Each structure stands twice: as structure tokens, then as C-alpha cells.
Amino acid sequence: MKSKHTFIAAVEIGTSKITVFIGEYSGRELAIIGRGECPSHGIIKGSIVDFKKASDATQTALLQAQNEAGEDIDCVFLAQSGGHLEGFYNEAAVNVKSADNMISQSDIKTVCDLAKAKMLPEGRSVVHNIQRPFRVDGRLVPTSPEHLMGQRLEVGYWTVHGQKQRIADFIHVIGGGNLQVREVILSSLASGHMITTAEERQNGVLAIDIGAGTTDYVLYKDGVAHTTGVVAIGGAHLTNDLSIGLRLTTDQAEKLKLRFGRAVIQSKDKADRVWLDGNFAIGDRQFPRQTIEQITSARMWELLEVVKKKLGHAFTPETCASGVVLTGGSAKLPGLTECASKIFAVNAHLGEAPSWLADNLRDPGYQTALGLLYYSLSGKAGKASASSETRGFLGTLSRLFSNG
Template identity: 45%
Template sequence: MSQSRIIGAVDIGAASVTVLVGDIVNGRSLNIIGKQDATSEGVKKGEIVDFKAVSNSTHAAIMGAEKSAGTQIEAIFLSQTGSHLEGLYNSASVNVSASDNRVSDADMNRVMSEAKNKKLAEDRLYIHHIRNHFLLDGRPTREPLGMQGEKLEVGYWSVLGDERKVRDHIHVINGFGLNVEDIIVSSIASGTVIATDEEKRAGVMVIDLGAGATDWVIYQNGVAARTGVLPVGSDHINNDIALGLRVNRKYAEKLKLSFGKAVLEAEDKQEKVWMVGDQMIGDRRIPKQALVQVIRERVEEIFELVKKQAGELCSAKYLPAGVLLTGGGSQLDQIDVAAEKSLGVPARRGELPSWVHDNLQRPEYCTALGLLHFALSGQTLDDTAQQRRQRGLLRRVTQLFGT
């Protein structure tokens, strides 16, 4: 008999809360059977600032998704973003213990444990350990078991966050009577479904332009080599328009979506656009050049900050597959042109896989779809076969917070 498991993917953003419901059958196939979006309240720059408001909007989205699916969710996969996240590269080396210098499981476990167990400050905790390739006497190898050598090394890109802020996200879900089975950093969730395996092996960057934050991840040799978060997103563009052009904020969003672009072109310099569009009392015409200049400056700042965070990895040398843009902000006209100009690397809007249904073929669903991918594959970011399906982090976090 087939066995079915109902999983919820929850992405709590600054603009909206997205919940997708997946039916995982026999651990091998995924059917997306429900979805719900709700207006987000109480989130700023990817972090919770009003717990009650976030809980209300998230619980409404979960209830709507369960109603859409016609069933109850059994466990949650939750995205995590915010400027409290940071990445550290930790490495370790051990001498191969066998007399014939053949690498054993014990050698591999010892070097991996030493690389991952770097002590943190009391208010910080690890969210992901992303393993890079082993080095055996300085030579890279995916699987050193049984090979001969004297010195075994391994490094991890470790993502860590603020204990209290991670706890707040988990408690939002616990407050609905559900358990969080795993937390996935938003950039990695998005990158999982936007970038192909070939692009990840070659070297590619995925930038997720959200409302309150911008998440990015760089893949090298098939694994996530670096990640980062900026506390700046498309909502900041709306604020700039409202302040710079002296318009009501509700009209700022409309102007951005209807007439905004990330690059100023010659034809924009003479055009004027209506603020409201009804040409009634209170409406007025705005120079399109002024609108585009405000947007362009903020967009350039976002990409320059991404480039600064990523350092030398943000270059054509390390990113032959270029840059993929996703998230709600990626829909801005000419955003790919602006990214390419600022980053110095070919950029384009990412495309979701063909298996994604038409009603989910929107960049706003990218992170939630990535969460369902992790639920289906059972993949952990410590990608050794023995550790797949282990959810030790969340068990420790849950015990720590008494939930």
C-alpha cells in the first residue's frame, strides 16, 4: 500500500505569507495539493517585529492552505531570512590513522566533526552546515573513503543565526499546533529549484529579491559555497518613490509596477505618467525620468551591496553560468540589465522547472517550492549519505526552547 505524508511549506515574507501543501507519496513523488497567500503583518527586513501580527497572518495562511488541500498538514518546512544570518567558513584537518594510509569512515567522521563543531557565542546557533569537497593531501575529492593519503581536510560554509529570532519563527508555527521539521535558508530554498544541476556545477549565483530582504547564494561544484542576506528589498524602492516624488505610498507601488524600470532609456526623458490614473482632482502627472532615476539608484545600491558581500566569487571567473534573479522584485522591467551592469556578470530572470503548475509559475513561489523539494528529497546540507534524513538541528532547537 502507498504511504502518504502531508507537508506544509511556509515562507513568511515582509509583504506576504505563502503556504504550499505537498502530498509526498512513498517518499518518491510530490503532489502539490493546496496553497494560500496572506498579507503579511509584523515583519520588517525579513525579521519578526510584531509576534502577534505575524502569528495571525501565518495561521490564516495555514488554515487557508489546509482548506484548499482538503486535509491537515502533518509537519512544516520553514524558510528563514533576515540580516541576523551570517556565514562562516570553518575547516579542519586530520592525519589518516591506518598504517596503510587508506581513509576510513572514522577518519572522515572525525574531520567532519572537527570542522563543524566550532564554538559559537551563546546567543548564536548553526542553521546549516554546507560541506565542500574533501582534500586528500591537497587534492580535491568527493568521496575519499578507501583512498590512500596522509592528510585529510574538509571545509564547511556554515550559516548561523540569532537564537531568539530563529526561536520566534518556530514559535509562530508551534502556536498553530504544528511542528517545524526543518528550517531552510531562503536563498538556498530558492536556488534549489531555480538553478539546474549543470549550472550549480559550473558556478552560478541566485539572487532572491524579496519585499523586505534580498537573499543570495553562490553555487560552486554543485554545492552552495556562499550565502548572504541584505536587509534591503523592493519595499525600500516603494519608500524611495513615496519620499522622492512626494506621493502617497499606496500610489508608489502602483507607479513602480505600471511604469517603473531599473534602467533609464532615452524615451523615458520626455514622458510623463499619471500618479493615480483617473485624472480626477488630486491626480497629477509625474516625469517618468524622475521615477526611473529613483528606482535605478536603489536597485544599483542593492546589487552593489550583494557584490560587496560576495567578494571575489562575484565574477565571471567563478560564475560562468551567470546570475539568476527571482523573487517578487525580479519582475521589475530591465532588472536583469541593471544586475548585469552592477555585478559585471551575465544576468537573467530565473525560470521555474516545467513540472511546476501554471498557477505557481511566479517568482514569489520560488522559496516555498524549494522547501517542498527539501521535504521530498530528504536532503540535508551536510550531504553525507549517513546524515540524510537527520533533523538534529530542529530537535535541538525545539528542546532548547521548550516547545
């Protein structure tokens, strides 16, 4: 019954690379059958600045994945990032209409509509309306409050919105391949669900995805995404700082960052110098290791400080018991967890890919695209609890990757 299957492409158009995964959704389970990857062009800090180059690169990755899958793509789930994305919280409360104080579906709909009714500035489009748990007379209700007794029903929404034109650019890059975007999903939500467990989300956890051009973060509380955000700083800024500070080309700076960059300064010896290439070729130079570490750590500290500042009162060590989980291509920078622990004053660790995931998919840079497939599965499967979603998804992918 191959014809009943849906072939979903999860596309992450990042600043440094474009990643595509193709999943075959059979109605019950999802199998990853194709992967495409291509260096990114025409994208700066998560925004498209050259449509043609970005389109060509994206179509190359899509074609690569499609050829590997051997199937035509039916729809696309697209990751959305960029400094233009912002969020705000809005809540509403209603008095329960029923004389016996039993909450009805009508009460729930009314309070939800009111909470989402806030107008956006001109030129902005909503990407997500993330619902926080209901409260009935101040009592937290993580699921539906229907048929519960109470006088006052409250709910809040974290609304993520972005510049309409920038979102349209991403959609049109996909449309250039005559493909339909089924869902636009915040990158931080996609990767956050991959690197955190339901238990961590329930206890409170901050997931930070440090990419090349942007850093996406999501703070989970009570099992749901509480606050999200994007900082237009990423690993590319570290490279740029090294390039300027040490007067190197971008490629040379990138090479130094990967080999000697650290989020915390470890070197104590100012005389400790490292070779640029290390092959003793003509043009090879030496640089102070401590200087390299100072530059990279300074920028990384600054980045995490910005994240903490943007979180504001939403983040407190007490409400984030599960600490900070780091992922993304730049999360491989040594000392990052130590750096994050000092800044956020909580435990920090690198996000680990699930054990059942194949080795070639465990790279932190793939977590966003894999998370998109997760959302495609949850969207198809309909409403389900967080725990059952995870179990179902893990079970599905476990079967998939255990087969090869």
C-alpha cells in the same frame, strides 16, 4: 494506503506575503495538494515585530492551504530569512591514520567534526552547516573520500547562523498553530535550487532572490552552495524611496514602481511625464518618468552592489560561469538583468520556473516555497546525488503537474 502519507507544509513568512504549500509525500513522490497565500502583517525586513499579527496572518494562510488540501498538516518546513543571518567558513584537515594511507570512515568523521567545531557567539544558533567538497592531498573529491589513498584529508563548512530569538519567533508563529517545525531552511537555498540546474551549480552560478524586505543570495560552486547571505534591502525600499522622493503614499508609490519602475534608466526625455493613476480622476498627478527610473535604478544598483560587496572574493566572473539568476517578487522590475550583468560582469537572466510547473505556480514569488518542498523530499529520500535528486524531483513534480 492514505494513512501512510505525510502531509508537509512549506511555509515562507515573507515581508509582503506569506505563502504556504502543502505537499503529500507518499514515500516515493510528492504531490502539491494545497496552496495558501495571505498578505503579511507584523513583519519588517524579514523579522517578526508583532507576534499576534504575524501569527494570525500565518495561520490564515495555513488554514487556507489546509482547506484546499482537505488534509491535516503533519509537519512544517519553514523558510528562514532576515538580516540577522550570517555565515562563515571554517575548514579542518587531518592526517590519514592508516599506515597504508587509505582513508577510513573514522578519518572522515574526525575531519568533519573538527571543521564544524567552531564556537558561535552568545545568542546565535546554527541554521545550516553546508559542507564543501573534500580534498585529498589537494585533490577535489565531490563525493565520499572513503577508501581513497592519501595522506591529508581536508574539508570545509559554510556555517549559516542567526539570532536565536529571531529564529525562535518564526518557530513560535508556527507553534501557535500547534504545528511542529521539522526543518528550518535558508530561503536562498530553497529558491536557488528551484531556479538553477545541477549543471549551472556545477559550473558556478549566483542566485539572487529579491523579496520585499530582504534579498537572499547563494553562490554555487562545484555543485554545492559555497556562500550564502542576506541583505536587509528589498523591493519595499524602492517603494519607500519613491514615496519619500515623490511625496506619495506607500500605495501610490507601489503603484508607480510596478508601472514605471526600472533597474536601469531608459528614459532620455526629462519632459516625459506619467500619470499617477491614469484615469484622469481628481487628485491624479503627473510625474517625470526619468525621475522614477532614477530612483528605482539607483536603489537597485545599490542593492546589487551590496550583494557583490558581501560576496567579496568568493565571487569572480571566472568562477561563476553560469552567471547570475534572479528571482523573487522584485525580480520582475524591468531592466534588472541588464543591471545585474553590468554589476557582476557576467550574464544574468531571470530564473525560469521549470516547464512542467503549472501556470499558476510559475510566479517568481513562489520559488522559495516550492524549494522548501524540494528539501522536504530530499530529506525524506535520504542522500542522493545532485543530478539524481533533480531528476527524481523533476520527475515527481512532472507527474504531479501533468495530472492537473
